[in-house]
Amino acid sequence: MLRLPRFRYLRPKTAREAAHMAAELGPRAMFVAGGTDLFPKLKRRQFDVEALIGLDFLPREIRHGSGVCVVGAGVTLAAAHGDAHLHDRFTGYAEAAGLVSSPPLRNVGTVGGNLCVDTRCNYYDMTYEWRKAAGFCMKKDGDICLVAPSSPRCWAVSSSDTAPMAIALDGVVSLAGPDGDRELPVAALYSDDGIDYMAKQANELVTSLTLSADPKTRTAYVKLRRRGSIDFPIAGAAVALQLDGDEVLHCRIVLSAVASHPLEATAAEEFLKGKRVNEDTIRETADIAAKPAKPLDNADLSHFWRKRMVRVVVEQSLARATTRTAGSTVKLSGRNRE
Numbered sequence: 001m002l003r004l005p006r007f008r009y010l011r012p013k014t015a016r017e018a019a020h021m022a023a024e025l026g027p028r029a030m031f032v033a034g035g036t037d038l039f040p041k042l043k044r045r046q047f048d049v050e051a052l053i054g055l056d057f058l059p060r061e062i063r064h065g066s067g068v069c070v071v072g073a074g075v076t077l078a079a080a081h082g083d084a085h086l087h088d089r090f091t092g093y094a095e096a097a098g099l100v101s102s103p104p105l106r107n108v109g110t111v112g113g114n115l116c117v118d119t120r121c122n123y124y125d126m127t128y129e130w131r132k133a134a135g136f137c138m139k140k141d142g143d144i145c146l147v148a149p150s151s152p153r154c155w156a157v158s159s160s161d162t163a164p165m166a167i168a169l170d171g172v173v174s175l176a177g178p179d180g181d182r183e184l185p186v187a188a189l190y191s192d193d194g195i196d197y198m199a200k201q202a203n204e205l206v207t208s209l210t211l212s213a214d215p216k217t218r219t220a221y222v223k224l225r226r227r228g229s230i231d232f233p234i235a236g237a238a239v240a241l242q243l244d245g246d247e248v249l250h251c252r253i254v255l256s257a258v259a260s261h262p263l264e265a266t267a268a269e270e271f272l273k274g275k276r277v278n279e280d281t282i283r284e285t286a287d288i289a290a291k292p293a294k295p296l297d298n299a300d301l302s303h304f305w306r307k308r309m310v311r312v313v314v315e316q317s318l319a320r321a322t323t324r325t326a327g328s329t330v331k332l333s334g335r336n337r338e
């Protein structure tokens with residue numbers, strides 16, 4: 001059985017106090033919200049910390065305004081998925097929250113934690129003993145990348161289900177730092193690096209997420225994973241479409257699990273804008289959207305197959321957003337399995 005290492009647990013009462021603690025302790029401390037990602041990683045010794053800074057003071061309410069929704073960072077994924085107004089107005093976001101991991105983890109895992117969740121790699125998300133036997137990599141304890149040995153950077157995969165949807169919905173996060181608060185578009189929250197994957201300061205914490213959408217906006221999130229009951233995404237597509245009849249006025253398409261950050265398919269968005277949605281335009285848009293996705297051999301199933309499936313998840317997500325039918329994961333069966 002893997003055991004947690006010893007650490008001090010700090011319980012600040014406010015976001016500012018938590019940020020001050022983080023500034024003082026630097027890399028010797030980390031924030032913890034639900035702990036659903038952090039605790040297993042601590043057991044596998046993927047982080048060395050002396051202290052955890054608990055975030056149980058974070059707001060747990062969902063506030064709705066006209067065309068806007070403010071979700072406290074402490075709201076659980078289960079609560080976000082179960083919120084009737086989120087389901088109605090920000091369907092894709094509620095759908096994505098409901099597809100994270102498994103029901104017990106969604107009861108504890110938070111909206112803020114999901115936005116900040118660590119990037120993943122088959123060579124890194126392993127026990128200490130496994131990594132030692134295989135040879136450590138640069139994300140933890142080593143100095144090379146085992147997936148792309150000649151690469152100077154880490155290609156660990158952004159695996160948050162809600163982040164792509166939050167970007168597609170023009171999401172903005174409120175950040176609290178030691179010296180004040182600021183807002184940042186979720187699109188600017190990430191950097192394209194498997195190690196330094198967050199663009200915020202390490203001592204800043206996410207306190208809320210604001211989503212906004214025009215009443216004409218329709219959204220959907222489609223996720224591909226091996227086991228529908230628990231696994232991380234190995235490809236996913238978040239789509240937000242603003243339609244006038246069947247004409248696309250505005251369009252956002254953001255891919256999950258194919259890069260070190262949520263990847264916006266800008267060329268596909270441009271292609272679809274101003275066109276009428278039908279089977280042909282959806283298929284062409286999905287082809288264009290899949291081009292920038294370059295999965296490597298560091299996640300579940302073959303990366304060649306995952307690359308081919310990106311087109312499929314985009315196609316399904318666009319079709320679902322257009323018709324607004326509820327649903328969830330792509331089935332790994334039939335023609336898709338190839």
Ligand SMILES: Cc1cc2nc3c(=O)[nH]c(=O)nc-3n(C[C@H](O)[C@H](O)[C@H](O)COP(=O)(O)OP(=O)(O)OC[C@H]3O[C@@H](n4cnc5c(N)ncnc54)[C@H](O)[C@@H]3O)c2cc1C
Pocket residue numbers: 030031032033034035036037038039040055058073077099100101102105108109110111112113114115116117118159160161162204205206207230231232233
């Ligand atoms: C078996 C398994 C399956 C999983 N499947 C999925 C999946 O399908 N999709 C998916 O997206 N995730 C998945 N996860 C990961 C995790 O459960 C979720 O991402 C969850 O939302 C993390 O939230 P949390 O509150 O538990 O974060 P924590 O584990 O507490 O923290 C995660 C990271 O975020 C930081 N952090 C947390 N809250 C904040 C904040 N407010 N501000 C700044 N930093 C913060 C922590 O320091 C830590 O680095 C899975 C985990 C497991 C163990």
Ligand code: SF4
Pocket residue numbers: 120121122123124137138139140144145146147148153154155156194298
């Ligand atoms: S992509 Fe390379 S450096 Fe990054 S975690 Fe995987 S093996 Fe390590």
